[in-house]
Amino acid sequence: MPETLPGSLQQKIEERLRYYQDLGIQLFYRNRLTEPGREQPASEVKVEQRIERTEEIPLPKREVRAAIAAKIPSSPPVIPIIAAPGPSLFDAADKVQDDTLPKIREDIGDCTRCKLHKGRNKIVFGDGNPKAELVFIGEGPGADEDIQGLPFVGRAGKLLTQMIEAMGLQRKDVYICNVVKCRPPQNRAPEPDEVETCSPYLIRQIDVINPKVLVCLGAVAAKTLLETTKGITQFRGQWLEWRGRKLMATYHPAYLLRNPAAKGEVWKDLQKVMAELGLQAPKKKSS
Numbered sequence: 001m002p003e004t005l006p007g008s009l010q011q012k013i014e015e016r017l018r019y020y021q022d023l024g025i026q027l028f029y030r031n032r033l034t035e036p037g038r039e040q041p042a043s044e045v046k047v048e049q050r051i052e053r054t055e056e057i058p059l060p061k062r063e064v065r066a067a068i069a070a071k072i073p074s075s076p077p078v079i080p081i082i083a084a085p086g087p088s089l090f091d092a093a094d095k096v097q098d099d100t101l102p103k104i105r106e107d108i109g110d111c112t113r114c115k116l117h118k119g120r121n122k123i124v125f126g127d128g129n130p131k132a133e134l135v136f137i138g139e140g141p142g143a144d145e146d147i148q149g150l151p152f153v154g155r156a157g158k159l160l161t162q163m164i165e166a167m168g169l170q171r172k173d174v175y176i177c178n179v180v181k182c183r184p185p186q187n188r189a190p191e192p193d194e195v196e197t198c199s200p201y202l203i204r205q206i207d208v209i210n211p212k213v214l215v216c217l218g219a220v221a222a223k224t225l226l227e228t229t230k231g232i233t234q235f236r237g238q239w240l241e242w243r244g245r246k247l248m249a250t251y252h253p254a255y256l257l258r259n260p261a262a263k264g265e266v267w268k269d270l271q272k273v274m275a276e277l278g279l280q281a282p283k284k285k286s287s
């Protein structure tokens with residue numbers, strides 16, 4: 001029969017455990033000193049005496065405990081990886097020695113590696129600061145981009161420019177690119193084989209630029225990079241991890257053109273990015 005502790009002692013132990021919990025201490029180890037028949041080295045006896053003395057110290061009041069707990073810094077947030085289990089589309093990408101953006105563009109050449117080449121006018125490689133701390137990633141070029149060969153230049157692109165400026169940056173400060181470099185027909189989402197074929201270029205771009213933060217614009221880019229089937233609303237606005245980098249997924253500017261009410265949500269996401277990068281919104285000019 002296991003021995004039960006007297007009620008008052010049990011209550012004291014519970015209070016003590018709650019006190020440690022308030023301080024953020026959650027792991028406890030069994031005190032081997034109490035094992036029957038075990039010889040106690042002198043050093044351990046001292047520890048035991050110290051423990052006994054501690055028992056005599058009365059517990060601080062609940063408010064005091066709360067104040068102590070509030071002063072203890074919380075552990076760093078855990079950044080979840082939400083990819084579905086299994087091999088990653090992006091694992092196969094090899095690091096290229098002394099890589100540069102012009103070298104990557106040269107390697108793409110007049111690419112016919114996937115079926116998207118059939119309907120494209122121009123390859124949309126990417127645009128912006130080659131040393132940007134912040135990279136925006138969309139899913140693929142649209143009609144305007146396909147004609148001009150530049151990412152995010154249509155109506156959605158103009159809204160993205162406004163968003164970047166609201167963050168206290170210019171377009172030339174950031175880098176903008178897409179998961180696939182050629183326009184999918186009828187603006188459909190890129191298919192897995194197209195992403196698989198084109199993604200090594202995106203990974204090389206990110207490795208060369210080495211940004212602090214990636215922002216995925218829209219469900220397709222986010223779900224493609226994160227290799228998840230979860231809806232974007234389940235992870236939008238949370239810091240996530242992608243190949244060792246911080247990633248924030250938010251809504252695509254094209255979605256915001258159709259749903260202006262969601263702009264507030266996107267602005268909250270971008271404010272998190274600003275805080276991460278130490279940016280401040282520009283002061284509004286007085287009229």
Ligand code: SF4
Nearest residue numbers: 111114117181182198
């Ligand atoms: S989408 Fe990428 S892989 Fe496919 S043809 Fe264009 S550049 Fe090549």
